Amino acid sequence: MNSHDPFTLALSLILSGDPGLFGIIQLSLQVSLSAVLVASLIGLPLGAAIALFRFPGRGLVITLLNALMGLPPVVAGLLVYLSLSRAGPLGQFGLLFTPTAMVIAQTLLVLPIIAALTRQAIEDLWEEYREQLQSMGSGRVRAIPTLLWDARITLTTAVLAGFGRASAEVGAVLIVGGNIEGVTRVMTTAIALETSKGDLPLALALGLVLLALVAAVNAVAYLLGQASRRHMQ
Amino acid sequence: MRCFRRLPSIAALILLVAATSAQVTADTTFITLASTTSTDQSGLFRHLTPKFTERTGIEVRVVAVGTGQAFAIGRRGDADALLVHHRAGEDEFVAAGYGTERRDVMYNxxxxxxxxxxxxxxxxxxxxxxxxxxxxxxxxxxxxxxxxxxxxxxxxxxxxxxxxxxxxxxxxxxxxxxxxxxxxxxxxxxxxxxxxxxxxxxxxxxxxxxxxxxxxxxFNPYGSIPLNPERFEWVKADLAQQWHEWLVGEEGQAAIAEYHIDGEPLFFPMNTGAPSRVE
Amino acid sequence: MSGLPLASVPDPVLELRNVSFMRSGKVLLDHGNLMLTQQGRTIIIGPNGAGKSLLMRLAHGLLEPSSGTIVCRHNGSGTPRQAMVFQRPVLLRRSSLANVTHALALRGVPRRIRRNQAEQALARFGLTHLAQRPARILSGGEQQRLALARAWALEPDILFLDEPSSALDPAATKAVEDAVNVFFRKGTKIVMTTHDLGQARRLADEVVFMCCGRILERTPAATFFDTPTTVAAAAFLRGELVLAPWESPTPLTTNG
Missing domain, CATH: 3.40.190.10 (Periplasmic binding protein-like II)
Structure with missing residues (x-):
């Protein structure tokens, strides 16, 4: 691992088929994609509901949601740590230092992004669709799936933004996962570890691998978007 | 409408799937060891813990943090044992009832x-x-x-x-x-x-x-402390005790002594005298 | 003009009683009274800002009146099924076919027969070849025909059309007018606004004339175009600018 060219090193890391590295890659994807999935299942309908319904404190909720997009990962990690800690309210499940804890922490980070961007997109679309949907007898609740589907391209971007945040953050997973080798070590915590060990070329090589990974996920989403674009303007 | 009433259960299901995927690895017997970055980054644990696992079937999951944070994790009962290096802090930790006892393991x-x-x-x-x-x-x-x-x-x-x-x-x-x-x-x-x-x-x-x-x-001595099951009922006291005793026992001490980087020993077991360069 | 006897049918399908609508202190519809029967094509005309679109939206239920009541009845008892076609068609970002099946889904049509019904509706308006095309890349005329096909699939008892051809070229306008007559021949009540007097003449069985937030008259088409009851309608038909009463000394309602 003493090659000083991170690009060569990144390539040889991938080609070497090192099971440790592939375990880390797999866990990174598993954790971040799970977090994005859970955050989407909650955030898309939640964002749409906030867009469509008027209720007291709505402005506050929107402001809060927008602010939470900038929630520092370390803070999210700390909150989840204190909740999942044995001495915390959810301690009895024994989830601290497990991938599940990492999924929960990243969900907390991704949810505001997806919900806030969904709220904006759906509000704009609702403006356009409202009369037509009302005319066809669609109530606001029934309009939510219609609007979510019709805003799918914008929402794909929102979900990808969430995935980007999840796969890039290190602060939260480090605290709640503990960076345990073979159990909770993911790409970002591995990069942080190699950096602190002073193996900067390896850290950078891992960073390149992570970048390639995120790019691959985005490429898949882009291709799906292109396929789906055939069905809209 | 129907699909929205189903949402919470879908979310719960996914959490469950994620949880079970985590449990796949959790099926193996393991203890969580809060230790210091210095020990972990030296590569010692990668050398030490497989030997212990081979002997006992117990996996050791190392959470490597600063000594201060390791104590904090211990005080909340979020690990089963500690391996840290701050003598005064260790004694205080045991005296406060968080740990059962403190034993010398090694030093560098x-x-x-x-x-x-x-x-x-x-x-x-x-x-x-x-x-x-x-x-x-x-x-x-x-x-x-x-x-x-x-x-x-x-x-x-x-x-x-x-x-x-x-x-x-x-x-x-x-x-x-x-x-x-x-x-x-x-x-x-x-x-x-x-x-x-x-x-x-x-x-x-x-x-x-x-x-x-x-x-x-x-001189930098490391101490091992199993967490106190009377204080934290959930800790895996039996497994942690096995680790604790193996570490200070003959086999653990030998394993520590044989760990070298570039021909240099990194840690010295507590029983075999001072490191050659500290006289 | 295939005029129908209007007064002979006593049973109203839609009735507005003293309906007013206010928005930020301005009265946009002032004590409107209107009774529409199931038969015929009612065309609402009047100068810009008269409240034509507002009246349709109130009747269709998209807006709640500030005061007064709107009563819908069908065959004396049931609620009539309604559909509306807007000036600028609002189409979902899906295929033409999916736009129609979605409307059927909202109406509660079982999934297994939706597709069939939707295809029939598309065929009725000559859109079969565009069924799989994304709705929003269709031409303006095609889009409006699709909106009409979507309305057709809903089998409405009343069809509201808000200036459906105002943005279209003559050919597409003809297609829309033909479509309106397809509905009409099926027995659908047509309520339509237009600012095109020629179109009003071609389609109307009766005319509702509005001006300045007031419903000034409801007159059989044959009579209206020759001898309107109100001064304002006469002026409007002559192509004059019709001013609100507070802007003009001329009374709106007494025919001089």
Whole structure:
């Protein structure tokens, strides 16, 4: 691992088929994609509901949601740590230092992004669709799936933004996962570890691998978007 | 409408799937060990824990943090055992009832590293107090961990022994782990106190070399503490006790002694005398 | 003009009683009374800002009146099924076919027969070849025909059309007018606004004339275009600018 060219090193890391590295890659994807999935299942309908319904404190909720997009990962990690800690309210499940804890922490980070961007997109679309949907007898609740589907391209971007945040953050997973080798070590915590060990070329090589990974996920989403674009303007 | 009433259960299902995927690995017997970054980054655990697992079937999951944070994890009962290096803190931890007992496991020593040019003229001084005094007098850059880790606590203790209250632009508190602190020190040609293990396995030394070593007060003992099941009913006391005893027993001590990097031993078992360079 | 006897059918399908609508202190519809029967094509005309679109939206239920009541009845008892076609068609970002099946889904049509019904509706308006095309890349005329096909699939008892051809070229306008007559021949009540007097003449069985937030008259088409009851309608038909009463000394309602 003493090659000083991170690009060569990144390539040889991938080609070497090192099971440790592939375990880390797999866990990174598993954790971040799970977090994005859970955050989407909650955030898309939640964002749409906030867009469509008027209720007291709505402005506050929107402001809060927008602010939470900038929630520092370390803070999210700390909150989840204190909740999942044995001495915390959810301690009895024994989830601290497990991938599940990492999924929960990243969900907390991704949810505001997806919900806030969904709220904006759906509000704009609702403006356009409202009369037509009302005319066809669609109530606001029934309009939510219609609007979510019709805003799918914008929402794909929102979900990808969430995935980007999840796969890039290190602060939260480090605290709640503990960076345990073979159990909770993911790409970002591995990069942080190699950096602190002073193996900067390896850290950078891992960073390149992570970048390639995120790019691959985005490429898949882009291709799906292109396929789906055939069905809209 | 129907699909929205189903949402919470879908979310719950997914959490469950994620949880079970985590449980796949959790099926194996394991303990969680809160230890220090210095021990972990030296590569010791990768050498040590497989031997223990082979013997007992118990996996050891190491959460490597600063000593201060390791104590914090222990005080909340979030680990089963600790392996840390701050004697006073360890005794206090056991006395407060968080741990059952504290046993000596091994030690290594701290070394003072600094730029090859040695602007403070530390090389050749007789004691670490002397060395630190020269750094302070010449106001040469010194990088402090500043993170309440074992190494940081040790460093503060050494300044106190030298009767110096380090302050000023030359004294830089980084608030980072050992590795990042070394990276920063290497980048700004600063003196820095580090444990030998981390230094030996550190890859980004640039201009830094060891400028002072061997003082008895640089002795760095590691202690093992299993958490107290009377205080934390959920800890895996049996498994942690097996680890604890293996570590200080013949097999664990031998395993520690045989761990070398580039032909140099990193840690010295407690039973076999002082490290050769500390006399 | 295939005029139908209007007064002979006593049973109203839609009735507005003293309906007013206010928005930020301005009265946009002032005590409107209107009774529409199931038969015939009612065309609402009047100068811009008369409240034509507002009246349709109130009747269709998209807006709640500030005061007064709107009563819908069908065959004396049931609620009539309604559909509306807007000036600028609002189409979902899906295929033409999916736009129609979605409307059927909202109406509660079982999934297994939706597709069939939707295809029939598309075929009725000559859109079969565009069924799989994304709705929003269709031409303006095609889009409006699709909106009409979507309305057709809903089998409405009343069809509201808000200036459905105002943005279209003559050919597409003809297609829309033909479509309106397809609905009409099926027995659908047509309520439509237009600012095109020629279109009103071609389609109307009766005319509702509005001006300045008031419903000034409801007159059989044959009579209206020759001898409107109100001064304002006469002026409007002559192509004059019709001003609100507070802007003009001429009374709106007494025919001089």
């Amino acid at each position: 020593d701290f070394v003072l590293v600094g730029p090859r040019s040695d602007p403070a003229g530390v090389t050749g001084t007789q004691s670490i107090q002397d060395a630190l005094a020269r750094i302070a007098e010449s106001e040469s850059a010194f990088a402090s961990r500043g993170d309440d880790s074992g190494t940081h606590r040790k460093e503060l203790q050494l300044w106190a022994m030298a009767d110096i209250a380090p302050a000023g632009r030359w004294y830089r508190q980084l608030g980072s782990g050992m590795g990042p602190t070394l990276n920063t020190a290497a980048a700004m040609d600063a003196y820095v106190l580090t444990d030998r293990g981390t230094w030996l396995s550190f890859g980004n030394r640039q201009n830094l070399i060891i400028v002072f070593e061997g003082d008895e007060s640089l």
